[in-house]
Amino acid sequence: xxxxxxxxxxxxxxxxxxxxxxxxxxxxxxxxxxxxxxxxxxxxxxxxxxxxxxxxxxxxxxxxxxxxxxxxxxxxxxxxxxxxxxxxxx
Numbered sequence: 377x378x379x380x381x382x383x384x385x386x387x388x389x390x391x392x393x394x395x396x397x398x399x400x401x402x403x404x405x406x407x408x409x410x411x412x413x414x415x416x417x418x419x420x421x422x423x424x425x426x427x428x429x430x431x432x433x434x435x436x437x438x439x440x441x442x443x444x445x446x447x448x449x450x451x452x453x454x455x456x457x458x459x460x461x462x463x464x465x466x
Contacts, residue, residue: 377406377429379396379428380426381393383425390458424461426457437449
């Protein structure tokens with residue numbers, strides 16, 4: 377499972393931190409659930425800055441022909457993730 381790690385500053389600017397392939401070497405965590413649980417517990421943002429990439433979005437990312445198309449896909453994933461998580465907090 378691919379995850380996008382990102383930070384959001386006080387002005388709302390989003391910075392891409394990392395793309396993380398969270399599949400365990402022995403195939404024990406194919407959905408990345410164990411990694412995501414670790415991520416939530418080890419970072420002070422409780423998982424707010426970590427977006428899972430759905431398989432269909434990964435296909436779109438891999439097929440992107442230019443940096444602007446890829447950026448648009450990644451931004452959409454992050455914005456949807458943030459919206460969902462902020463809605464759950466209120």
